[in-house]
Amino acid sequence: MATSTPAAPTGGQPHPASAAPPGKGGAGGGSSQQSRRNIIHRFDLKGMPYGFIAPFFLIFGAFGLYPLLYTFWISLHRVELSTMHTREWRGLANFTELLKDDLFWNALTNTFTIGVISTVPQLLMALGLAHLLNYRLRGSVFFRVAALVPYATSIGAAALVFTMLFERDFGMVNWALGAVGIDGIDWSSEKWPAQFAISTIVIWRWTGYNALLYLASMQAIPRDLYEAAAIDGASRWQQFRTVTIPGISATIIFTIVLSTIGATQLFGEPLIFGQGPNGVSGGADNQYQTLGLLLYEEGWKNYQMGRASAIAWAMFLILILIFVLQRVIGRVTSRKS
Amino acid sequence: MTTDIAPVLADAQDRTPPSRPAERRLRRALRPGAGRQHHAGPLAYVLLGFAALVSLFPLYWTMVAASTTNTRITQSPPPFLPGPNLFKNLGKAWTDAAMGQAMMNSLIVAGVIALSTVFFATLAGFAFAKLRFKGRNALLMLVIGTMMVPPQLGVVPLFMMMADLGWGQKLPSVIFPTLVSAVGVFFMRQYLKEALPDELIEAGRIDGAHSLRIFWSIVLPIARPPMAVLFMITFVHAWNDFFWPFIALDMTNPTVPVALSQLSAGYVRDQSVIMAGALLGTLPLLAMFLVFGRQIVGGIMQGAVKG
Numbered sequence: 001m002a003t004s005t006p007a008a009p010t011g012g013q014p015h016p017a018s019a020a021p022p023g024k025g026g027a028g029g030g031s032s033q034q035s036r037r038n039i040i041h042r043f044d045l046k047g048m049p050y051g052f053i054a055p056f057f058l059i060f061g062a063f064g065l066y067p068l069l070y071t072f073w074i075s076l077h078r079v080e081l082s083t084m085h086t087r088e089w090r091g092l093a094n095f096t097e098l099l100k101d102d103l104f105w106n107a108l109t110n111t112f113t114i115g116v117i118s119t120v121p122q123l124l125m126a127l128g129l130a131h132l133l134n135y136r137l138r139g140s141v142f143f144r145v146a147a148l149v150p151y152a153t154s155i156g157a158a159a160l161v162f163t164m165l166f167e168r169d170f171g172m173v174n175w176a177l178g179a180v181g182i183d184g185i186d187w188s189s190e191k192w193p194a195q196f197a198i199s200t201i202v203i204w205r206w207t208g209y210n211a212l213l214y215l216a217s218m219q220a221i222p223r224d225l226y227e228a229a230a231i232d233g234a235s236r237w238q239q240f241r242t243v244t245i246p247g248i249s250a251t252i253i254f255t256i257v258l259s260t261i262g263a264t265q266l267f268g269e270p271l272i273f274g275q276g277p278n279g280v281s282g283g284a285d286n287q288y289q290t291l292g293l294l295l296y297e298e299g300w301k302n303y304q305m306g307r308a309s310a311i312a313w314a315m316f317l318i319l320i321l322i323f324v325l326q327r328v329i330g331r332v333t334s335r336k337s
Numbered sequence: 338m339t340t341d342i343a344p345v346l347a348d349a350q351d352r353t354p355p356s357r358p359a360e361r362r363l364r365r366a367l368r369p370g371a372g373r374q375h376h377a378g379p380l381a382y383v384l385l386g387f388a389a390l391v392s393l394f395p396l397y398w399t400m401v402a403a404s405t406t407n408t409r410i411t412q413s414p415p416p417f418l419p420g421p422n423l424f425k426n427l428g429k430a431w432t433d434a435a436m437g438q439a440m441m442n443s444l445i446v447a448g449v450i451a452l453s454t455v456f457f458a459t460l461a462g463f464a465f466a467k468l469r470f471k472g473r474n475a476l477l478m479l480v481i482g483t484m485m486v487p488p489q490l491g492v493v494p495l496f497m498m499m500a501d502l503g504w505g506q507k508l509p510s511v512i513f514p515t516l517v518s519a520v521g522v523f524f525m526r527q528y529l530k531e532a533l534p535d536e537l538i539e540a541g542r543i544d545g546a547h548s549l550r551i552f553w554s555i556v557l558p559i560a561r562p563p564m565a566v567l568f569m570i571t572f573v574h575a576w577n578d579f580f581w582p583f584i585a586l587d588m589t590n591p592t593v594p595v596a597l598s599q600l601s602a603g604y605v606r607d608q609s610v611i612m613a614g615a616l617l618g619t620l621p622l623l624a625m626f627l628v629f630g631r632q633i634v635g636g637i638m639q640g641a642v643k644g
Contacts, residue, residue: 056480
């Protein structure tokens with residue numbers, strides 16, 4: 001036991017005390033009763049931990065892990081929504097067809113571009129916001145709660161409001177642009193404006209959340225680091241660059257991972273922004289169809305569950321690829337510096 | 338909160354008398370420049386005020402739009418002040434757009450999911466933080482690893498499973514897959530690892546308490562604050578979850594986000610009624626934020642430092 005978990009206890013007294021059952025080594029007598037208690041106690045120590053984690057693993061196994069693996073099996077078949085239990089073996093055909101499908105490449109590019117124009121500004125703004133919140137502030141609780149309110153808004157509500165703000169003829173954004181002499185932009189039918197508008201919804205909902213994550217880890221940076229930097233003559237900006245940013249680098253990577261996963265899965269915002277039948281196809285010309293929307297369209301509009309599963313696995317593989325690339329790039333750049 | 342510790346630390350440092358006047362001067366000169374100690378200047382307030390405005394304006398405007406008429410929304414300039422029709426539009430959204438039923442469904446779904454997530458996460462988090470068993474580290478890595486897997490990956494078989502179980506279009510199909518959460522387990526483990534002294538558990542064991550009893554009488558009372566936070570965060574997530582409920586449920590039995598997505602798809606044409614629906618769908622969470630905002634913020638930040 002003790003050797004199997006080297007990293008176990010953090011403080012207080014370690015194993016022996018807890019491993020000693022009550023009454024052991026005490027006065028003799030009542031030995032059979034004692035040995036029964038001993039068995040129960042040993043079971044309690046060795047078995048109960050598994051009982052405590054079992055519900056998580058059982059439920060997760062049934063509704064998380066099992067479907068996940070099963071998706072791969074389905075992706076090798078032709079399965080139709082109406083006849084879900086008749087399968088026809090296709091091997092990797094679903095995947096190879098995907099690679100020849102313009103819609104797939106279109107959705108992949110859109111997911112990438114919307115992902116970049118929503119994630120990059122979002123994390124940069126979150127960094128700035130966290131820096132501001134890190135000052136000693138009057139009303140800091142108000143500013144923090146205000147920053148987090150968009151996070152509590154449902155995708156549905158947020159997308160509905162922004163769809164209306166970005167409306168071509170009476171939307172507030174075009175009205176404001178008109179007030180400064182810029183012609184109204186067709187936010188829904190043109191590719192880049194539509195992708196920009198959708199990104200705005202994502203940025204609005206998540207900037208404050210990321211800012212709070214940054215703020216938390218900024219507050220864990222020891223104060224003397226700033227003092228040392230100040231003694232070395234570092235300006236405020238230099239302190240931010242050389243103390244704050246490295247100090248929260250783990251959190252930055254964490255948020256990059258989180259928002260990359262989020263961006264790969266983008267679904268609700270473009271769907272609702274499309275207002276109706278155009279939603280699933282991501283606009284009349286698929287100009288903002290993401291991989292999530294394509295998956296839904298293949299599975300639940302074209303009834304091709306096998307192809308939908310192949311798209312799901314493609315999304316997963318792309319995520320893995322991104323993380324591998326990120327690690328490689330991170331390793332190369334850290335070696336250089 | 339953590340901010341309040343900073344001045345205490347500074348005080349403690351200042352109390353050790355500087356040996357030379359020059360050093361004292363240097364220290365004094367350095368103090369304002371030292372990172373987080375610094376008071377916000379007017380510019381910081383202006384920028385933060387602007388950020389707060391941007392955060393809150395869409396919600397304010399939802400309320401404005403929900404309280405006017407369809408024709409007023411489409412006029413230029415757009416309305417900036419609330420109109421007289423708020424309750425009329427809310428009523429229409431409640432009945433015409435099935436928001437009443439959707440809110441009841443979401444309340445059930447989010448409530449059950451949050452309760453179960455918190456309970457199982459505390460149970461597993463306690464085991465991972467304080468109990469010793471074979472394979473603990475490997476299993477914990479598995480839990481952490483599952484956080485990275487996108488939910489899209491399982492929806493096709495999940496949809497088939499729910500149909501087989503007879504839960505198609507029914508709430509259990511949304512509830513069951515999210516009864517537990519890896520993030521929750523990790524969150525509770527991180528908290529209990531630090532907040533629960535080993536001595537307390539040892540003392541319980543010496544008194545002859547078995548693990549369940551220790552969990553019930555020692556862990557649960559200590560874990561109450563993070564449990565409350567996890568409950569609120571999970572509730573928000575479950576209430577707002579969209580992708581799977583959109584696939585698993587239809588308009589006859591929607592949750593709030595599903596109902597809202599149908600609003601834009603043309604079930605209701607009146608823009609101010611649509612906005613009233615959006616407002617209704619957000620109100621419960623906004624109310625929760627008004628009451629518990631500080632705790633939710635604290636919880637998210639706590640998860641960040643230790644995660």
